[in-house]
Amino acid sequence: MKLKTTALATALIVAGMAWGANLRDEPIQPIAAAKVTNPAMVELGKKLFFDPRLSRSGFISCNSCHNLSMGGSDNLKTSVGDKWQQGPINSPTVLNSSLALAQFWDGRAADLREQAGGPIANPAEMAFTHDLAVGTLRTIPGYVAEFKSVFGSADISIEKVTQAIAAFEETLVTPNSPFDQWLKGDDKALTKQELAGYKLFRDSGCVACHNGPAAGGTSFQKMGLFEPYQTKNPAKGRAAVTGQDEDRMNFKVPTLRNVELTYPYFHDGEAATLEAAVDIMGRLQLGRKYSQAEIADIVAFLKTLTGDQPTFVMPLLPPSSSATPKPDPWAK
């Protein structure tokens, strides 16, 4: 199996060692709580994350498809975009996304800041332009004041917008899952079945890809190693970035954190349940047909990866002014 060990993955493993003497030596490490160094920027980013005025229609926000009431996802195969367009790929959860080596399924964005600008300007998603989005924000007095307060200058730019959104997203980590409690030494945090599921998950090779604090996000891997993955979804994977045909169907390994909440699964969203996803992963990635009992054990383990969800007060958005362009969802 092709495994790209990244500098990030190494750094994460080193970071994991900081948990202390009781930390079990496992390929998955606990999630650390968010350290907020700039709360005002996080608060601004939260507003922007929830603000549909960053879309052409005035109806779609980041939270529409990365819904923080629903595990940071939309629980749809692919997302609803501007004018009800059918999105090309399953929306990955925003939870713990700061732990990934790159953003999007094909890794075309290096980090959360670069990612945040993507959907705003994607004609199939929020369908705006960076200039129009920034132009809209500049007409909203509450935002002008808040950017000034956070950045020291009232000028609003797409770089500041995405920096603030990324700062908010970096807080969206989910520590304290039962599995993390077990990792930190609490023997009672997992049931026998959950522990058996984890050992099977680990020892049958799932951890080759699903490792690090996010149990994923540390490498790109080919979907369909032992058998080709059958899908009608035309996404090329990493090949769209590298231009290399050998990277076709290489995707960023998704995080398994909170996977109980982020159904349906895979880049095409075609696996409706965790049971189906485990069965397919076993056959296609490991050449192994798990029994129903084995699948049940692994699923029981996977549900122990649900951590504390981010809880925060719903933001109040500053109102538009008479100078703010009036969105028309049905404009041609």
Next chain:
Amino acid sequence: MKLKTTALATALIVAGMAWGANLRDEPIQPIAAAKVTNPAMVELGKKLFFDPRLSRSGFISCNSCHNLSMGGSDNLKTSVGDKWQQGPINSPTVLNSSLALAQFWDGRAADLREQAGGPIANPAEMAFTHDLAVGTLRTIPGYVAEFKSVFGSADISIEKVTQAIAAFEETLVTPNSPFDQWLKGDDKALTKQELAGYKLFRDSGCVACHNGPAAGGTSFQKMGLFEPYQTKNPAKGRAAVTGQDEDRMNFKVPTLRNVELTYPYFHDGEAATLEAAVDIMGRLQLGRKYSQAEIADIVAFLKTLTGDQPTFVMPLLPPSSSATPKPDPWAK
């Protein structure tokens, strides 16, 4: 001018007397803070309000069009419905909606419970059926447990769903606006311009319709008393309920609470700004052409009606189970 004095309006005026000796004798009364008698039901209702699984597509929730980050409205002329359908009428704010004599612009629902069932089953809005929505909720173990805890029985019905949503909506009041502080005796709560604007609003007759704690919502009135209101919107108003042609273009008087946040205005959403709305209201409802300075004063007053917005922790929704129907936004 035709004014229907309702029992509700009378009750509200009597209730206003409870504020104490300092309360000014004005046709608008302060908003009272919400009294939560059943916090568990409110919490369940909040989840349901935010849950897009009450829609056919799995994408639209109550909050999509009554966005609590945006004054309980969507700030669009008319709302985006299932499959991006163009809604027939401007979404009224959910804030303080419990104070209205009836629900919807035409008052076709007697109360919030009756209202809450409407959009779920409206083919142009959430496009589901009550049976399908309830059937979906019954497959979600977290909801089953929560309904049991709140209602004493695990059986989920549309009546319980709408009761819980209404209980949440009853908490969405906005007390403590600058105008309310003034009403309660604080002379410094309003600027000279704001006070002049209020006196003009009151003495030129706006309060004939915009009265009570919500500054509206106490009666149905004809849109276009002195001049017909020109609109392409086909909404019939109250006539759709009564079948009486004389009720054509009779609409529930909208609340002016938080009107700064609930643009655009009127049932067709055609007035983009408060200035335009005040100008049109003066001419069509009072036969009076306000000067630019007068409009500015009234707008300054209207902005003092923005109260404390409901602040609450964003709900976390219980995940679907393998038995939950899988929504497909693009299903025929």
